Amino acid sequence: MSIHHSIPREKLGVALVGLGEYSNGQLGPALKATAYCSLTAVVSGSEEKRKKWQDEYQLKSENLYSYADFDRIKDNTDIDIVYIVLPNSMHAEYTIRAARAGKHVICEKPLATTVEDGKRMIEACNEAGVRLSVGYRLHFDLFHQELMRLGRGRTLGKVRRIISDDSMAIGEKDQWRVKGSLAGGGPLMNNGIYCVQAAQYIAGQLPVAVNASFLPKTDPEKFKDVEEGIQWEMEFVDGTVAICESSYARDGNFLRAEADDGWFELSPAYEYSGLKGRASTGEMIFPEVNQQALQMDDFAICIKNNKTSRVSGEMGLRDLIILKAIYKSASGGRKEPLDLDAFAQP
Secondary structure, three states: OOOOOOOOOOOEEEEEEOOOHHHHHHHHHHOOOOOOEEEEEEEOOOHHHHHHHHHHHOOOHHHEEOOOOHHHHHHOOOOOEEEEOOOHHHHHHHHHHHHHOOOEEEEOOOOOOOHHHHHHHHHHHHHHOOOEEEOOHHHHOHHHHHHHHHHHOOEOEOEEEEEEEEEOOOOOOOOHHHOHHHHOOOHHHHHHHHHHHHHHHHHOOOEEEEEEEEOOOOOOOOOOOOOOEEEEEEEEOOOOEEEEEEEOOOOEEEEEEEEOOEEEEEOOOOOOOOOOEEEOOEEEOOOOOOHHHHHHHHHHHHHHOOOOOOOEHHHHHHHHHHHHHHHHHHHHOOOEEOOOOOOOOO
């Protein structure tokens, strides 16, 4: 496809759409550490938030947008990349609008709440000639890159079993993550997606089936719209199995792979920092990195070099298909086959 390019600049300009917890705690600070992109604009429904970000990041007044005037970004050459950091159900709308404005897009995971929306997002970006990436930060973490190397390279033999848990206790009953209309699901969509990702990039292959069940609800009122917890297995064509769980009732953060000639694991595994790794051969020692800064810089480099992101929209669509199959299996009480032949191997 023909890729849209803005006015050449040493650093590409990023607009953050949504100034909630993740933007405040992670993406904003990360954009102070990036080498190939920088924060140039923000979009928020709160004038107070826009003003706060303007003061902290020295943003131009004309680069502060509300959702009502979002489409004016089309005329702003300070913006090359739009980063969608909104509730899941809003990902499709704002990705498509950003693409039609001629901007490259990073969308937070999950790509969308429906497979149909995910396909529309990819189609819109292709039609507009812009790149689409998903905020899969762990692909840029050195510990996870080591797990990819050990698993795909069969350094400790063939991986037979992967065990993964990404859970977090949720206290507030009114937050968007427990509202089905906004989140599109519960912990599977927010945390479990990391387990789905890790199983694939350790196994180095795509799953052929999933088998899942919902965990009992201890707080039916809080979780009336979404699952409180879910467990599932992912089966791979060579017999490798991933056993995964994700819950909003407790904290959990663990990833382990068992191979013919040893094992390797991370605990904690999915945090922004402080990851710790061990293997049957000894402790993993890697410097801590800013996952989000590396992720955004990589996308900027891809745009400059006219290359597809390693965490592309197509990867996000693949994972969304798997998530939906997990939900279908849990709801129906039976194994669900997967046909992912259209997607590249991890």
